Amino acid sequence: MSDPTLDKLPGGFKGMSEDIGSDQTTFKGVNWGKAMMWIFLLSDTFVFSCFLVAYMKVRASVTEPWPYPSEVFGLEVFGVPVPLLLIAIMTFVLITSSGTMALAVKYGYEKNRKMCGLFVLLTAIGGLTFVGMQAFEWSKLIFHDGVRPWGNPFGAEQFGAFFFMITGFHGTHVSIGVIFLFIFARKVYRGDFDTGRRGYFTTMKSDYVAIEILGLYWHFVDLVWVFIFAFFYLW
């Protein structure tokens, strides 16, 4: 949310050096909760990077052929095999929910209670759909194809361990996000952010900036999926 007083400060790299060298606040016009969420997301980026880099290193160094994801994750529709069908739908669902979250944040800025609540709820439903499809994907691979962390019928044994670890860690993030989205949809509808009602755990006054912070988390989950989709499913 841009603050009119910030417009008087110099921008660009000059502004950056002045901000960092200035008194009290480095991140001018950024709510402390938002700054903390960014720092958390940065650390989370490193965790996901470690998983993906480990996956890259192992995939590059196995002597057996790596399972071909296009076939492993393909589905048969009326007897016709379609590559990566479920994954493509999951990707579109997650992008859709990211878009609704962006609109929720926009309506949060404008303090539009009903629209903000509606879009937070839609985002939660999108996330729930994603987790549901992931549960379907996992159960198909485990019960139908017999993929295990220590072996699988398609090729290199390490495939299962990386698949369950990486998509599982991402799915955990989505699930936590969905829980928070439902809680915040309720808070928005109840008008907590308009009345400044105090939070149950934090006892701090509620503010629409919370929607923006939640949005950052949700977009990050989508961002991670972009990388997983590229490196794990398409590569």
Added chain:
Amino acid sequence: MVSKAMTDTKKKEETSTHKIGIYLWIWGLLFVLSFFSYMVDWYNFQGLLRWSLILFFMFLKAGLIMAFFMHLFWERYALVNVLLWPMTAIACFVGLMVAEGKYTVFSRLFYFFVGG
């Protein structure tokens, strides 16, 4: 006085929120880019073409999400730089592990097929 206050508040509202169009545009672009990256698999491109296209669409999507959905485009440089520079450490890590992976696969092939 009243009219000036009104224009001031109106101006403030305009600066503190972005038009809905920009979100819809980015949303549409993300859909199109995802569709293109799916097409890379659909048409079964292989080799360098496949990898470069995958990376191109991936970085474009990631950039759009961070810049507009996460509002980094509108943040001050102090925050943007604190967030983006640490990513270079990841790039170094990737480079190191590429070298390590090559060494591992070489030693494996050597000892599996030539013997120690």
